[in-house]
Amino acid sequence: MSLAEPSAGTRGNSNDHVRRHNLSTILGLVHRTRGLSRSQLTQAMGLNRSTIAALVSELVEHDLVREESAESTNQVGRPSPMVRPSSTxxxxxxxxxxxxxxxxxxxxxxxxxxxxxxxxxxxxxxxxxxxxxxxxxxxxxxxxxxxxxxxxxxxxxxxxxxxxxxxxxxxxxxxxxxxxxxxxxxxxxxxxxxxxxxxxLGALAESSFGSGRAVSDLIYVNGGASGIGGGIITGGVPLLGTAGYAGELGHTMVNPTGIACHCGAFGCLETEVRRDRLLEVTGLSSQSVGRLAAALASSTDPRVAAEVTRQLDMLIVALRNVVNLLNPKLIVLGGFLAALQSAQPARLRDFGRNSALAASFDCVQIIPSELADDxxxxxxxxxxxxxxxxxxxxxxxxxxx
Missing domain, CATH: 3.30.420.40 (ATPase, nucleotide binding domain)
Structure with a gap:
C-alpha cells in the first residue's frame, strides 16, 4: 500500500479527507527531509504527477512550502522542481x-x-x-x-x-x-x-533530524540542570507508556548505598551523575556550561578525572540495563552527558563488549547528540x-x- 492510498477502514471517506491526508503526508515528508523534488514525492506517494503538482500548489498557496528550480542533472528530461519548507x-x-x-x-x-x-x-x-x-x-x-x-x-x-x-x-x-x-x-x-x-521531545528531534534519522530503535538520554531523563524510539515509534511517563532513566538505581533521591528511592542515576558536580570540579558556573566539554577534555586535575570516571561508571550501570532490556541500535547522549562522554570516549564505547550478553552490546553505538544545543x-x-x-x-x- 502506498503512503497516499487509504486503508480498508477509510475507503468510504470523502475525497476531501483523502486530499487532506495527502497534503499532510507531503508536508510531513518535505518537513522531515527539508526538501524533496516533485519526482521524489511522486515516487514516495504513489500518485500521478498531475495530482502531486496540484497538491504541492495548494501547499504553496497556503505558504507552507515553496518550489525552487532544480539544478541540472545528467538525467534525460527536464529537472523536477524542488519542494522545500516555507520559512513563514x-x-x-x-x-x-x-x-x-x-x-x-x-x-x-x-x-x-x-x-x-x-x-x-x-x-x-x-x-x-x-x-x-x-x-x-x-x-x-x-x-x-x-x-x-x-x-x-x-x-x-x-x-x-x-x-x-x-x-x-x-x-x-x-x-x-x-x-x-x-x-x-x-x-x-x-x-x-x-x-x-x-x-x-529530544528523542523525537534526534530521530527526525539528527543522528537517528535512519534508525528505528534508539534511546536519547538527556542530562540537564534538572537531572536526567530518557526518550525511547522503538520500531520507529515513540515509547510513551500508558499515560506518557515512560523513560524515567534518571530514576534507575545505580548505587544501592547511594543518597536519597527526591523520588523516595536511594542511589538513582541522577543523584550520582550530576551537572553541578562537574561544574564544581572544573570551576565553571551554570552560565558557562557551554565550555564544560572543553574544560573536562583539557583538565589535568586528578579530581576532575576521578569525578568523570565515577560518573561514567554510574552511567554505564544504567545503560547496561537499557541495552539488555531494549536492545537499541543507537544511544544518543545530550546535554552535559555528551560532555561527559567526550572526556573519556573509550570508557563508554567499550563497556559490555565482554559480557555474557555481548551480542546486544555489539549492535549498539553510543554517540553525542548531533543537534546539540538546538x-x-x-x-x-x-x-x-x-x-x-x-x-x-x-x-x-x-x-x-
Whole structure:
C-alpha cells in the first residue's frame, strides 16, 4: 500500500479527507527531509504527477512550502522542481529549567531561527515561568507577526507530563506538582500550547533530524540542570507508556548505598551523575556550561578525572540495563552527558563488549547528540507543529493580528 492510498477502514471517506491526508503526508515528508523534488514525492506517494503538482500548489498557496528550480542533472528530461519548507510558519519552543527559561523560534524543517535565554537565580514557579515566557514572547511578537505565522507553542518540561492534556504531574527540581502549565501559558499568550517531557521531545528531534534519522530503535538520554531523563524510539515509534511517563532513566538505581533521591528511592542515576558536580570540579558556573566539554577534555586535575570516571561508571550501570532490556541500535547522549562522554570516549564505547550478553552490546553505538544545543528547541518545535502537519489545509493563511 502506498503512503497516499487509504486503508480498508477509510475507503468510504470523502475525497476531501483523502486530499487532506495527502497534503499532510507531503508536508510531513518535505518537513522531515527539508526538501524533496516533485519526482521524489511522486515516487514516495504513489500518485500521478498531475495530482502531486496540484497538491504541492495548494501547499504553496497556503505558504507552507515553496518550489525552487532544480539544478541540472545528467538525467534525460527536464529537472523536477524542488519542494522545500516555507520559512513563514514557525513554532515557539519553550524549555523551563531550574536556572533559566529558554524560548526559541523554530521553522519547518527543524531549523532553529532564534533563541532567547532568560537566566534565573532560583527555580521558577509555574506562574513565574508563564510570566517570563510571555514577556519574552511579547518582545518577539512584533517581529514574528511581520515575517511569520505562529503555529503554536511547544514546551519541553523536565518532569512527568500527562500526554492527554499536558498537565505537569511532577517536575521535582522545579518544585512543580499538578501544574496545568500548558493551559496557563495558553491563557496568557492566546496561542495554542502543548507540553511534553523534555527527553521524549529530544528523542523525537534526534530521530527526525539528527543522528537517528535512519534508525528505528534508539534511546536519547538527556542530562540537564534538572537531572536526567530518557526518550525511547522503538520500531520507529515513540515509547510513551500508558499515560506518557515512560523513560524515567534518571530514576534507575545505580548505587544501592547511594543518597536519597527526591523520588523516595536511594542511589538513582541522577543523584550520582550530576551537572553541578562537574561544574564544581572544573570551576565553571551554570552560565558557562557551554565550555564544560572543553574544560573536562583539557583538565589535568586528578579530581576532575576521578569525578568523570565515577560518573561514567554510574552511567554505564544504567545503560547496561537499557541495552539488555531494549536492545537499541543507537544511544544518543545530550546535554552535559555528551560532555561527559567526550572526556573519556573509550570508557563508554567499550563497556559490555565482554559480557555474557555481548551480542546486544555489539549492535549498539553510543554517540553525542548531533543537534546539540538546538535539540530541545527542535523537539518542542515538533510539538508546536503537530496540528499543522496533521491538517495543513486547516492552517490559516494569515495569523491573527
Amino acid at each position: 510558519p514557525v513554532g515557539i519552543a519553550v524549555n523551563p529549567e531550574i536556572d533559566a527559561i529558554t524560548v526559541g523560534v523554530v521553522g519547518l524543517g527543524g531549523r532553529v531561527l532564534r533563541t532567547e535565554r532568560h537566566q534565573l537565580t532560583s527555580p521558577p514557579t509555574a506562574s513565574d515561568a508563564v510570566r517570563v515566557t510571555a514577556q519574552i514572547l511579547d518582545g518577539l511578537r512584533p517581529e514574528l507577526t511581520l515575517e511569520h505565522r505562529i503555529a503554536g507553542v511547544g514546551v519541553a518540561v523536565p518532569g512527568l507530563v500527562r500526554e492527554t492534556d499536558g498537565l505537569v504531574r511532577l517536575a521535582p527540581h522545579l518544585g512543580w506538582r499538578g501544574e496545568p502549565f500548558a493551559e496557563m501559558l495558553q491563557q496568557v499568550t492566546g496561542l495554542p500550547v502543548w507540553a511534553a517531557n523534555d527527553a521524549h 535539540l530541545l528547541m527542535i523537539g518542542a518545535g515538533e510539538l508546536a507543529f503537530e496540528s499543522l502537519l496533521a491538517d495543513p489545509a486547516g492552517f490559516p493563511l494569515r495569523s491573527a493580528p
